């Protein structure tokens with residue numbers, strides 16, 4: 001049974017979606033005004049793994065991620081870059097998709113954009129006013145937090161601490177937050193019943209999530225910094241509007257830190273995804289990101305990335321060593337070693353699932369895969385022979401489970417891989433005829449192409465160095 005830590009209740013709970021085996025999932029996406037940094041990558045990669053795992057567990061998942069393309073930061077940056085807000089948003093949306101592709105994150109089913117849903121937002125605001133949850137004031141519309149009894153139930157802060165960052169004499173209560181903002185000079189605007197203006201940030205997620213997924217979502221996720229005010233306000237608006245429970249499971253990932261400080265744009269202690277991927281492979285980065293449980297803070301450092309790279313290389317050795325096991329026709333294998341490996345395969349599968357079912361415990365899941373890889377490497381490096389079919393099963397399981405974590409994503413079955421195999425067969429022939437000068441030359445040249453060649457007692461394997 002899959003269990004999730006629900007920030008709404010502060011407890012780990014059985015995951016039971018509203019409709020059997022269907023999951024409606026919404027994750028707050030980027031504000032497309034700048035490059036994404038590695039702190040964002042942590043969130044994107046975690047929710048990508050969650051999406052992959054839910055599918056692996058047989059759920060039919062609808063996954064929506066929004067793109068915030070209108071807010072203060074967008075307007076400011078568009079002025080600076082001398083672009084319209086649309087040009088700016090297009091530019092950074094494209095860069096965001098490029099980052100996601102590089103990180104091998106699966107695409108959401110739909111990426112609604114705020115500026116394409118302004119009429120829906122105006123409709124929702126009208127209804128909130130009619131129902132007495134919101135009021136117009138001097139061309140602005142505010143949500144009256146006093147009118148919503150459960151305000152604060154997600155962040156569980158004392159009521160006096162639930163203060164909106166925007167101060168305005170137009171508000172009845174400083175805690176009230178904007179649904180609609182009156183047009184300021186040089187700002188993009190839309191027509192509305194309250195005059196020219198633009199929507200506040202929070203209303204977009206309420207409107208777009210319910211438009212595509214219905215009044216009640218199973219999972220709503222994002223980074224921890226979204227709990228208050230963004231998600232608190234989303235709950236208030238949406239539940240006031242629909243009269244129904246908005247989200248069954250609220251899930252937030254922890255911060256990424258640099259020298260123990262939260263990585264953020266404002267502290268200027270960030271690295272963009274692009275910068276990191278110039279030096280590190282996406283698999284390396286992902287392996288690092290999953291090495292800590294998603295709810296805990298984690299420290300970004302070269303040392304930690306190196307550690308993840310070491311873990312990854314051992315996986316690659318195991319995958320390569322076991323890859324062509326089925327081609328070995330050797331009936332003379334060790335029965336006891338084969339039995340042990342068989343047991344380990346079953347154990348790895350069930351323990352991986354147990355770990356992931358326990359609120360996506362990726363570090364534990366990873367350690368189970370490491371145990372299997374270690375065993376494969378021990379067998380092959382000692383030159384021991386196990387039943388090739390069982391070795392093949394070990395290979396497949398390692399590949400399949402590793403792919404859920406998204407750490408083995410290189411396509412190893414392409415034509416270039418077959419060419420490397422062919423070159424290594426020729427090298428093997430050179431070795432057999434004791435032409436070591438040629439066989440070393442082949443190995444060195446492959447090395448220059450970033451391909452590591454290893455001679456094990458009974459075979460030669462290769463893998464891509466990263």
Ligand SMILES: [Zn+2]
Pocket residue numbers: 028029066205230
């Ligand atoms: Zn949002």
Ligand SMILES: [Zn+2]
Pocket residue numbers: 027028205220221222226230231234
């Ligand atoms: Zn949200």
